[in-house]
Amino acid sequence: MDDTAGVRSHDGTARQDGRRCPAPGLEPAHSPRKVLAHGELLRRFVEGREIRPVHVRLDITGPSAISPPESRDGTDAVGRGTGNSPSESALPTAKAASLLRGFAASGGRAVTFHGIRETTRHPGYAAVCDAGHEAGLRLGLVTDGSRLGRPDTAECVASTHTWVRVTLPAGTEAGFRAGGRGTGRTTLASLLDDVGNLRQSAIDPDFRIGFHYVITEGNRGEILAAAHAARESGAHYIRFDTGPYADRAGAAPALRQAALLEDDAFEVRLPRPAGGPDGDTGEARFGRCHYSRFTAAVDSGGHLSPCPRVSPDPRYGLGDVAADGWPDVLAGAARTAWQATDPRTTALCGSCSYRPQNELLELLLSGRVALDDALGAYAAEVPSTLHADFL
Numbered sequence: 001m002d003d004t005a006g007v008r009s010h011d012g013t014a015r016q017d018g019r020r021c022p023a024p025g026l027e028p029a030h031s032p033r034k035v036l037a038h039g040e041l042l043r044r045f046v047e048g049r050e051i052r053p054v055h056v057r058l059d060i061t062g063p064s065a066i067s068p069p070e071s072r073d074g075t076d077a078v079g080r081g082t083g084n085s086p087s088e089s090a091l092p093t094a095k096a097a098s099l100l101r102g103f104a105a106s107g108g109r110a111v112t113f114h115g116i117r118e119t120t121r122h123p124g125y126a127a128v129c130d131a132g133h134e135a136g137l138r139l140g141l142v143t144d145g146s147r148l149g150r151p152d153t154a155e156c157v158a159s160t161h162t163w164v165r166v167t168l169p170a171g172t173e174a175g176f177r178a179g180g181r182g183t184g185r186t187t188l189a190s191l192l193d194d195v196g197n198l199r200q201s202a203i204d205p206d207f208r209i210g211f212h213y214v215i216t217e218g219n220r221g222e223i224l225a226a227a228h229a230a231r232e233s234g235a236h237y238i239r240f241d242t243g244p245y246a247d248r249a250g251a252a253p254a255l256r257q258a259a260l261l262e263d264d265a266f267e268v269r270l271p272r273p274a275g276g277p278d279g280d281t282g283e284a285r286f287g288r289c290h291y292s293r294f295t296a297a298v299d300s301g302g303h304l305s306p307c308p309r310v311s312p313d314p315r316y317g318l319g320d321v322a323a324d325g326w327p328d329v330l331a332g333a334a335r336t337a338w339q340a341t342d343p344r345t346t347a348l349c350g351s352c353s354y355r356p357q358n359e360l361l362e363l364l365l366s367g368r369v370a371l372d373d374a375l376g377a378y379a380a381e382v383p384s385t386l387h388a389d390f391l
Contacts, residue, residue, distance in 0.1 A: 026208065026237055026267050029386040032356035035294060036378035037385035045293065046364055046371050052107045052330050055295040055391045057308045059115035060096045060122050062089030062300030091300045093124025095322050097131035099302060104135035106326040110162075110389035114142040114308070115300070121147065126156040133160035138204075140390055142212075143167070146186055148194040158201040163387060166195060168211040168238070170219050171226030178218075188229065196234030206386060210237035215251050215271075223251060227258035227268060237267035284352060289343040290361035291354040295391040298322075304329055306338060310348045357391075 028034065035042065044051050091099070100111060111132055113119045120143055122128070132139055145166040147153045157164060168191075169179040176188040186194070199209050211230045215223065223240065230238035240255060242248045248271070255270050262268040292306035299305065299312035302322025310316035318338060319329030329335065343349035352358060363369040 026210075026269065026386065028382045029208075029388075029390070030269070031382075032354070033360065033378060034385055034388060035291075035357055035360065035391055036374055037382070037388040038294070038391075039375050041294065042364060042371060042375070045290070045361070051293050052326075053292075053294055053296045054107065054109045054389055055112070056103055056108060056110075057112045057114055057295070057297045057311075058096075058099075059119075059298070059300050059311070060091045060113065060125070060128060061115040061117040061119055062091065063116045089300055090122055091302060091322065093122075093127050095302065096122075096124065096128045099298070099322050100128065100132035100137060101135045102321070102326045104132070104137050106330065108137060108326075110138045110140065110387075110391075112140040112142065112390060118144050118146060120153050126152055129156050129160045138162040138387075138389055140164070140387075145191045145194065148198060149186060149190055154194070154198065154201070157198055159203055161202065162204050162206055162208075163390075164195075164198065164209040165239075166191070166209070166211050166235075168213045168226055168230065171213075171222030171224070171229055175219060175222050192229055192233035199234045199236065208236045208387070210235045210239065210267075212239050212241070214241050214243045216243045217247065220247065220251050220254070223254035224257050227261050231261050231266045235266070237269060239269040240271055242271045284344055284355055284359070286355070286358040286362040287342050287344075288339060288362070289341070289349070289352075289358065290365065291357045291391075293339065304335070306343075307354060309353045313348065315347065 038054070041051055041054065100108075103111070113125075119125065119141065129139055139161045140163045141157065141161055142165050148157065148164075148166070170176045170188070173188045176191075195209055195211070199207070202209070211226070213219075213223070213226050213230075219226075227238055238258075240258070242251065259268045259270060289306050295307070296318075297305045297308040297311040298321060301312065302320050303312060303314075304318040304321050305311035305313070305316045306318065316338075318335045319332050321329045324332075343352065360369075360374075364371055364374060
């Protein structure tokens with residue numbers, strides 16, 4: 001572990017009040033068009049040459065036989081109940097470390113840790129992160145934040161991570177307690193402190209940490225309080241999403257007020273409009289899962305899938321990268337067959353999570369949009385893409 005964790009000396013990032021200005025903002029980093037930051041990869045794609053994923057979403061904890069399923073309100077189930085202790089379903093530390101080294105050797109650049117259960121509860125989390133970091137991978141983490149205050153976890157994250165997104169279930173201490181976020185869950189106040197401390201101590205000059213607030217009927221009344229709490233914590237941002245059972249219109253006034261809290265050091269990301277790219281319910285305009293050639297998912301058994309939405313469903317398994325290695329699986333028959341399949345005809349792909357990316361890639365592949373024109377326009381609009389490798 002880097003013994004400089006807790007010391008950050010990048011010039012130009014500090015303000016007199018101790019907060020750091022995020023520059024550039026996060027919108028391009030979350031845009032479906034971010035794939036245009038990878039000109040050489042896109043050229044290989046358009047020319048029909050081999051490309052390998054540069055980003056993988058990895059679950060090293062796996063499911064627990066006694067873990068409750070994801071809640072109906074759309075919030076994460078990690079950290080809930082009693083199913084959070086390490087179990088046989090977790091990917092062993094040595095295998096996880098080897099998997100990341102192999103991914104880097106095969107052209108991988110970035111890893112997002114995001115599991116069915118809380119990832120940082122894996123007993124070898126720090127060792128796995130060290131292995132990935134030493135192999136040259138950039139690391140991101142989706143977490144409930146329950147262990148960010150532990151010295152070992154805090155040091156690991158500060159030394160090796162590029163970004164952290166923390167699930168925030170409420171905006172007040174009472175609402176936070178009522179969320180029942182599991183044994184050992186920190187208080188809201190301590191979670192806010194942990195986030196602020198990590199913003200100050202992280203080594204990576206591109207480090208970003210913020211909150212993800214899924215709006216439900218139960219927490220809709222704490223939207224503004226959550227935004228205030230996130231801003232005062234020192235987080236870079238708060239991102240609001242509407243759960244499937246939330247009243248989008250009813251949340252609008254509070255969201256408008258929350259947006260006013262944005263400044264040069266704090267970003268407020270509102271839910272996409274229902275009619276936006278993610279809400280468009282018209283016929284999808286692509287015939288192949290092109291995006292799975294650029295990014296993929298691996299479950300705690302080491303099985304590769306096209307994306308997190310279908311992982312770990314065995315119907316979408318493309319091979320065991322933990323056992324067989326990345327080169328053989330990426331060149332294998334299962335992945336080749338998937339790339340020739342129209343995903344719209346499969347059980348879980350009726351509403352593709354990466355539809356905008358797939359439609360853009362279809363336009364480029366067909367020649368209806370010239371690659372050089374697209375790359376030039378994107379470069380003019382976004383000269384430097386934050387977290388470009390996290391596709």
